Amino acid sequence: MDLPFVVATLTRRGLLNPGRPIRVAAQLDALRKWGWSLAGELRQAAARDPGRTAIVDEHGATLTYQELLDRTERLARSMRTRYGVRAGDRVGVLCRNHHGLVEAVVAAMLLGADAVLVNTGLSAAQLATVAEEQALRLLVHDAEFAERILGLPADVHRVDERARDELIAGALPGEQLQPPEQDGRTIVLTSGTTGAPKGARRPTPNGFGPLVSIIDRIPLHARDTVMIAAPLFHTWGYAALQVAFAMRATIVLHRRFDPAATLAALVAQSCDALFAVPVMLQRLMEVPAPDPRPPLKVVAVSGSALPGGLATAFMNRYGDVLHNLYGSTEVSWASIAGPADLRAAPNSAGRPPHGTRLAILDDAGEPVGEGQVGRIFVGNEMLFEGYTSGASRERRDGLLDTGDLGRLDGGLLFVDGRADDMIVSGGENVFPAEVEDLIARLPQVREVAVIGVPDAEYGQRLAAFLALHPGETLDPEPVREYVRHYLARYSVPRDVIFVKYLPRNATGKVLTRELRRYYG
Incomplete structure (x- = not known):
């Protein structure tokens, strides 16, 4: 540098x-x-x-x-x-x-x-x-x-x-x-x-x-x-x-995250910045904003994708202070989306910071075209040194495989999800994250996870798990019609399952293995 x-x-x-x-x-x-x-x-x-x-x-x-x-x-x-x-x-x-x-x-x-x-x-x-x-x-x-x-x-x-x-x-x-x-x-x-x-x-x-x-x-x-x-x-x-x-x-x-206690501490301690994971922002939006508002200049999140509409809604309440860092344990950081990026494209992962290289490659290791989906590779000063087991990740020209799929559009990175989350349904590549982002915009939906499950006819199909806000109701067919209106037919979840909450680990990531237990 x-x-x-x-x-x-x-x-x-x-x-x-x-x-x-x-x-x-x-x-x-x-x-x-x-x-x-x-x-x-x-x-x-x-x-x-x-x-x-x-x-x-x-x-x-x-x-x-x-x-x-x-x-x-x-x-x-x-x-x-x-x-x-x-x-x-x-x-x-x-x-x-x-x-x-x-x-x-x-x-x-x-x-x-x-x-x-x-x-x-x-x-x-x-x-x-x-x-x-x-x-x-x-x-x-x-x-x-x-x-x-x-x-x-x-x-x-x-x-x-x-x-x-x-x-x-x-x-x-x-x-x-x-x-x-x-x-x-x-x-x-x-x-x-x-x-x-x-x-x-x-x-x-x-x-x-x-x-x-x-x-x-x-x-x-x-x-x-x-x-x-x-x-x-x-x-x-x-x-x-x-x-x-x-x-x-x-x-x-704080030892445990509590949205009301967090907001109170942000005000009482006159905090300039908050580091959180996206699900914490969702919970902060579910409680009334304090008066006065926290004097935040920076809210920085990472760890999982921002659900559809959350970035805009959060900034509408707390100001244009939100920054979303896309990275992983293995690559540290890949890109950062600032408030202007998130206003323009709320589901964007932003742009690589200074000193970071990013490439979207196909399975042969060749760059794909603008807007085309490929494997995300990253290079920076803080790539991990390998797993303690001795294993590592694929590297190409000094860049490390993130394990995610994504595309570049106008200089902005868009992450389509984990490479092993993509399913093939009836011969079509389907990305659950795209469907999740869309369903999350429904006002009745508190949180949603979409996964691939086995299907005897198509090989795999999508299953959507929805947790609704208290007092809200929703039926499966309107959810399917909503997705059908915006996305291709093969992206419509065949299964729409309503749950009280999504199982998450301590960092807020959905435990997909728990959801798959619905299918034995």
């Missing part, structure tokens, strides 16, 4: 303001020694703004950047002396959104250990599998998961919230921690919507490039107040945490 662009972006976002020379020097020295890992970002923030509030928990607990760094260093020393955690080990973190998760992840990285972010929605059996496959030495967990971890291998040490605080309080004085012999990695577990989760090794940034790619398009500024509602164990929530540390932001966290 070219230096003038980096400098201009950092200056525009307030990160190159001179400040106090001694603190600026300490900040740069922290980055030089510790790099751009989460541990390095916390150190640079504490060096530059030690007294600034780093984290505000929902119960009013606050920690400054210096206090947060002190706690993580004490925890790291105790993890090393009590449990023998060293560089190259793996520490699992099974926590909801609160300061304890942040402390555990940073403490592991201070020692050069890998931090494995464990999805809070995993079953006991899945947790046991993850612990064994990732060879965890230690699991830091919230007390609420005590029963769920009973089946873990006996050699995995367990530390709950009370024990974590005791480790911090009882840490013996010791030598100042030094940069480890190898950087600890972040291992994010794939969401597991179709089976057991896989561990994906995330790279450590090697400079300002990744940060600049994001903040050039999403206008965050130094010392903003940011609420991260997206789960921190998810790629998007963790990315938000990395960006927030880099910006020396004040971070507001």
Whole structure:
């Protein structure tokens, strides 16, 4: 990434303001020694703004950047002396959104250990599998998961919230921690919507490039107040945490997402930005807007597609502040849609940010034409390093396969869904996401999922699962007629099934395997 662009972006976002020379020097020295890992970002923030509030928990607990760094260093020393955690080990973190998760992840990285972010929605059996496959030495967990971890291998040490605080309080004085012999990695577990989760090794940034790619398009500024509602164990929530540390932001966290409580916190904490997943915006739209409205300048979402009409409706209520990032655990980011993009094309995934390459290729690896559907390949500085199992994804000319299908139209990317979600019905290619987006625009529909199911005559057919708003009614045939009016006949769902709610994982993605159980 070219230096003038980096400098201009950092200056525009307030990160190159001179400040106090001694603190600026300490900040740069922290980055030089510790790099751009989460541990390095916390150190640079504490060096530059030690007294600034780093984290505000929902119960009013606050920690400054210096206090947060002190706690993580004490925890790291105790993890090393009590449990023998060293560089190259793996520490699992099974926590909801609160300061304890942040402390555990940073403490592991201070020692050069890998931090494995464990999805809070995993079953006991899945947790046991993850612990064994990732060879965890230690699991830091919230007390609420005590029963769920009973089946873990006996050699995995367990530390709950009370024990974590005791480790911090009882840490013996010791030598100042030094940069480890190898950087600890972040291992994010794939969401597991179709089976057991896989561990994906995330790279450590090697400079300002990744940060600049994001903040050039999403206008965050130094010392903003940011609420991260997206789960921190998810790629998007963790990315938000990395960006927030880099910006020396004040971070507001709630353990669980509640729309009314979130809106109240956005107002009470005067939040400049909100990081969320799309289903959270749907829930925010279902409760009355507070008066006064939150002073939001940025609402950034990622993790799944924006349902039809949601982008426009949200901006009509809260202003043109919405930014939608399309990416994945494996490729980090591919494109970003800003408010103007979403006004023009609400279902667009936007445009690649600076330093990102994007290509739509056919099965032979050749570029397809404008408007034609193909496989989405992405290249940037933060492509994942592979799965912990040793597997990876297909690469072509330095670009990584996202596993999604999409098309480019006028420079904007449109995502048609997962490649393995596309069905062939009567010889025609059908994309469930297109039908979902259309049905979601019906005023009676609260949420919808469309999947492919076996069909004796056509090979496959579409099934639509609809959850309606309270008090609303709808029959299957009007839904089919509505789709038939806008789309080809082979896109009309043969099955229209009404449910109370859609099964979702902790990051808001629909669990399609649960829906397929309707068919045995």
